[in-house]
Amino acid sequence: MKFTDGFWLMRDGVKASYATEVRDIRASADRFTAYAAVKRVEHRGDTLNSPLLTADCFSPAEGVIGVRLTHFAGKRQPGPDFALSGAPASAGQVRRDGAVVELTSGALSVRLDTAAPWTLSFHDAEGREVTQAGRRGTAFVTTADGAHHMSAQLALGVGEQVYGLGERFTPFVKNGQTVDMWQADGGTSSEQAYKNVPFSLHLSPAGAYGVFVDHPGRVGYEIGSESVGRMQFSVRDQTLTYYVVAGPTPKDVLRRYTALTGRPALPPAWSFGLWLTTSFTTQYDEGTVASFVDGMAERDIPLSVFHFDCFWMREYQWSDFTWDPDVFPDPEGMLARLRERGLRISVWINPYIAQKSALFEEAARHGYLVRRPDGDIWQWDLWQAGMGLVDFTNPDACAWFQGKLKVLLDQGVDCFKTDFGERVPTDVRWHDGSDPERMHNYYTHLYNQVVFELLQKERGIGEAVLFARSATAGGQQFPVHWGGDCWASFGAMAESLRGGLSLSLSGFGFWSHDIGGFEGTPDPAVFKRWLAFGLLSSHSRLHGSGSYRVPWEFGDEAVDVTRQFTRLKHRLMPYLYGAAAEAHRDGVPLMRPMLLEFPDDPTTRALDRQYMLGPDLLVAPVFTEDGDVEFYLPEGTWTHLLTGERVRGPGWRREKHGFDSLPLYVRPGAVLPLGADDERPDGDWADGLTLLVAAGAQDTTVTVPDREGRTAATYRVTREADSGPVTVTAADGGAVPEVREW
Known part of the structure; x- marks a missing residue:
């Protein structure tokens, strides 16, 4: 949500109160709480009739630092809340050095200089600044309609690009966009999204980090839009909690974030x-x-x-x-x-029960459908006539x-x-009292x-x-x-x-x-x-x-x-x-944006018409009838899986493909396990296994899983020189599969 009118002015009816200076610090061994005045305090009288913002800094897991900003702490918190794993605020260590208080968790730290204007600065293990919440970075805002918002701004570094925020069909790089976290059935051709995830992944020349806003409701993002050098996020509440997640690589960020919010089950x-x-x-x-x-x-x-x-x-x-x-x-x-x-x-x-369904009367009788504040069952005719909504808080x-x-x-x-x-209504009451x-x-x-x-x-x-x-x-x-x-x-x-x-x-x-x-x-x-x-x-x-x-x-x-x-x-x-x-x-996805495998190659950071399928297969879908396709290969010698053609990168390529083909390249140095059974996906993968040895493979370990995802076999592939013979050994001394070199 935008609050300002350009850099200097506020929008009509908007009043913002920004954390300005530290008035007190309370610290323990593993967290600290800072109390910030929203104006300069020149004498005792300035402490009257003026708010304080409270900022709790803590760490729920290694490499993750949380900041909880609060204006009025007495607001009822009925939930729901995201279920987060990890120790509740015990993974960090606090130290004080004069006016500076610092919380460190693994490769990430947050510092606050109590003698300087308000700035929460986040640093990596090398001491480099990752991001900061400085001037206007910590605030509460009231708007003309009387709404109260908590707001935070984190600085975007030069060349920093922002990704994620759920399944969004707008441009892949989110810089310059306004994004609202609000579930909607809007198709794939609009700014709306079915899957809203208040987590952003940031990549800059200095490395990667993530930001997770721990609020399941509407979160408004301004990503280098309202303030072009900052990412702002705000909620209509009295409290805002966010987590900064350490890198240094994008994969490291995802590993830490999914350890916090949950890893995917392994599908059959x-x-x-x-x-x-x-x-x-x-x-x-x-x-x-x-x-x-x-x-x-x-x-x-x-x-x-x-x-x-x-x-x-x-x-x-x-x-x-x-x-x-x-x-x-x-x-x-x-x-x-x-x-x-x-x-x-x-x-x-689906979770909707139409009125004509026999289940409607049954669910209504037992109190299983969501109700309006007056006790009536919430219903409408959109989608199914007279439908109600199952109350999964019951x-x-x-x-x-x-x-x-x-x-x-x-x-x-x-x-x-x-x-x-x-399409879940907000003019209702839930069985468990959720907001x-x-x-x-x-x-x-x-x-x-x-x-x-x-x-x-x-x-x-x-x-x-x-x-x-x-x-x-x-x-x-x-x-x-x-x-x-x-x-x-x-x-x-x-x-x-x-x-x-x-x-x-x-x-x-x-x-x-x-x-x-x-x-x-x-x-x-x-x-x-x-x-x-x-x-x-x-x-x-x-x-x-x-x-x-x-x-x-x-x-x-x-x-x-x-x-x-x-x-x-x-x-x-x-x-x-x-x-x-x-x-x-x-927590590393099966389908991977190019930047996930090649974060140090700047060309990969905006690529959204190709991807890596696992770590070693590059896929560039063809979006034209005539088969013309343009794509990028990072450094090294890549081998086309279908033809065996070798192509050197880095560089852009234009190719033309029939309907039976597309750019499908094996990564330099990879060894690809290929099964013999093409009749079913869950056959015996070890029976007739072939190891496809790509250009550049010299000393590589290959694992083949069983159908529970555990390692069933491990092979070591070695080659003394690029033109030398390949040697394959099984870790258990067993049989060696067929080897095919390109």
């Missing part, structure tokens, strides 16, 4: 295969579904998951979790027949909702697409958590997976997330990728999107180009709105492209699942 290996859906408003029944499955088999396209979208339930009754008996008279038998063909089953759900409502889903699991369903969860403004964004976290925990209980820890649309900070624990409603166009394909890359820099390890686009019917060229992109993503789903997405609807070549890249992804599973295990273990 079968979920990395191809998902096919009925699409959204299309006509379908068991015969239609069978024809799709048969069609894929007849065309030799492996299929892993079949998804039933919303009309598996009766119209006007979403969600009642009951199969439409007129369309699916034998759901248990149908699901059994699909499972006999080796398929997993996904069904669409433990009994959570158990009731899980009970309805368990019936589906017992019928043979494996997982759920947890759609919606963004409606804070609950608006946080609701999706409760929704996905309830469903994910049921899957873990009923299917097992390693078998739980969602296809979720909305999320906030911490939601990465419940994968997988997909990019929402995009148009069937090259432009929407590019904006979807921007959103996914922003989400990956917000702590989310796994992400997908609707191959071919959701709205409208894609041109065959769009569909075929999107196939390669989609099947070289974390998870891969064919889905649309009013038209089917079976590949033969788009021509024989689309069938060939689907087959080729599905089978390629299956062969890549020993490599991909190792990267997935890293996301689960360390």
Whole structure:
């Protein structure tokens, strides 16, 4: 939110009170609290009729420093709050040196000079300033409507670029943007977002750091916009807490941030295969579904998951979790027949209960639906007629909702697409007394958590997976997330990728999107180009709105492209699942912006039309019908995975690709484990394993995971010189896989 009118003036009706000088410090061994006057105090009379701002500085985890700013401490705090791990403020160490007080936690410290004008300055292990909250950096602000805001500003260094803030489809680098954390169902072509995460990753020539604003409600960001040299964030509250997260690399930042907010669960290996859906408003029944499955088999396209979208339930009754008996008279038998063909089953759900559903009266009677302040059930006709909203702050409502889903699991369903969860009202009261403004964004976290925990209980820890649309900070624990409603166009394909890359820099390890686009019917060229992109993503789903997405609807070549890249992804599973295990273990995403792997190469910092798939595969989707593509290769000799062509970087390249190809380059010095089984994603990866040794590989250790993400085999690959022979040894002295050199 903007408060100023240019550099000198305030906007009409706005009054800002900035921390100006320190009046007192209270320190313990592991934290300190500073009390700041909002004006210069020349004599005792200046202490009257004037506020103090309180700044608590503490550390919940190594390399993370928290700052809690407070004006009035007596405001009731009903929640919800983000669940953070780590010791509550015990990881730091305070020291005082004359007028300077300093809190240090690992590689990060915050200093406050009590004899100087108010400045909280953050420093790395080398003593270099990372950022600071100086003049106007700590404040409370009142506006013409009587609202009270807490505000902070952190300095942006020369050349510093800002990323993340959730799945945002606006430009990848956030400098110059105004961003509001507020869940909305706005598609992929607007500034609104399904996944709002108040975490930003900062990269400058001096290194990387992160900033997490610990507020689940609306957070207003001005990123080098209102004040071009600063990032401002503000909340409508009496308290604002933020954390600065140490680097020095972007990966280090994500490791620390996800240790604080939660690491993603490891999705089951079968979920990395191809998902096919009925699409959204299309006509379908068991015969239609069978024809799709048969069609894929007849065309030799492996299929892993079949998804039933919303009309598996009766119209006007979403969600009642009951199969439409007129369309699916034998759901248990149908699901059994699909499972006999080796398929997993996904069904669409949402947290809304339509008035026509029999569950509405049941939920209303037991108090499981959100109510207005006057006690009436909150309802509207947008989406479903007379729908209510399940109150997941009520433990009994959570158990009731899980009970309805368990019936589906017992019928043979494996997982759920947890759609919606963004349009959450604020003119309501919640069962646990939560603040409606804070609950608006946080609701999706409760929704996905309830469903994910049921899957873990009923299917097992390693078998739980969602296809979720909305999320906030911490939601990465419940994968997988997909990019929402995009148009069937090259432009929407590019904006979807921007959103996914922003989400990956917000702590989310796994992400997908609707191959071919959701709205409208894609041109065959769009569909075929999107196939390669989609099947070289974390998870891969064919889905649309009013038209089917079976590949033969788009021509024989689309069938060939689907087959080729599905089978390629299956062969890549020993490599991909190792990267997935890293996301689960360390918080480093599977799909990685180039800057994550090459932070010291300035050219990579704005790249948003290419990415690294795991640490060693560069993917540059083609966004044109004629196959022209421009992309960047960092330093070294890169090898094209499909052709074996070697290309030296650094430098920009222009290439032309048919629909069966795209820039897909193996990193210099990498050794890529490649499976022999291209029929399924969860086969025996060790059987027929090949190690692809790229140019520059000289002394490399390669691990191959099992389907629990643990290390199943380790190989050491050595070569004395660039042109010398390759030697491979197994760590356990066992058999050595086939080696293929480029």
